[in-house]
Amino acid sequence: MSALVPPAAGFHGKLPGAGDFVQRRLPAAFVDPWDRAWEASLAGLAERHGDGWRERFLDMPSWRFALASSVCGPLPWVGVVTPSTDRVGRVFPLVIASPSTPDACGWPGLPSTRWFAAVERCLCHGRADGTPAAFDAIVSSLPDARAMSGGWRAPRGGSMHALWWRGDDPHAGTWRAGLPEDIDELRTGAACA
Structure with a gap:
């Protein structure tokens, strides 16, 4: 693996035990577009839902x-994202992400469901x-x-470059062109175009 590839999973976002953003082992190339997309999405949520937007965000699975x-x-x-807050109540997603070995089209190989479940347990502990x-x-x-290969590979081609899902079946997921815009x-699991 290249020296540019982080060796382990990293995290970024808000933790209740910290006063602001926390970040470990995720490069700026990941964090910068991630932050821009989520900041815009949170701003849109606040605009649409007014005072109730924070609770709406925190109810997201x-x-x-x-x-x-x-x-x-x-x-x-590959990774898992969950809503979270910092010590003073500011909200932002908390993500654990790991680099993955790309296929010929740049898609990651998915780790097993055991890896994703372990990441979800870490996030629950962090939020608690x-x-x-x-x-x-x-x-x-x-x-x-x-x-920890799960043996699943993304279909080739098309304009969708991100897959989002809950539970153990990525086939039941939502395909997107990239990071969430809404x-x-x-939050609801609605299909995305």
Whole structure:
């Protein structure tokens, strides 16, 4: 693996045990487009739902995702995102993501459902009582996603470069061109174009 590829899963977002954003082992090439997309999506949610937007966001379920290369930098990524808050109540998604080995079209190979379930448990722990150091230790203990192949590969071609799903079946997921533009679509699980 190239020196440019992070060796392990990293995280970014808000933790209740921190006063602001936390980030470990995710490169700017991932974080910058991720932040821009989620900031715009949160702003749209606030515009549409007024004072109730925070609760609406916090009611969103966790979502598993696979991002082809070019969505968040040159690497393909797999991970899980969940709504979260910081110590003073500001909201933003908390994500754990890992680089994945790309296929010929830049799609990541998906790790097994056991890997995604372990990531979801980490996120639950982080939202419950996670200080940055404790959360980092738990995330650092995750197995390498690249070593836990689930054997699933994305279909080739087309304009969809991101897959979002809940539960163990990526085939039941929502295909997107990239990162979410409308959190309501993920919150409700509505089909995205």
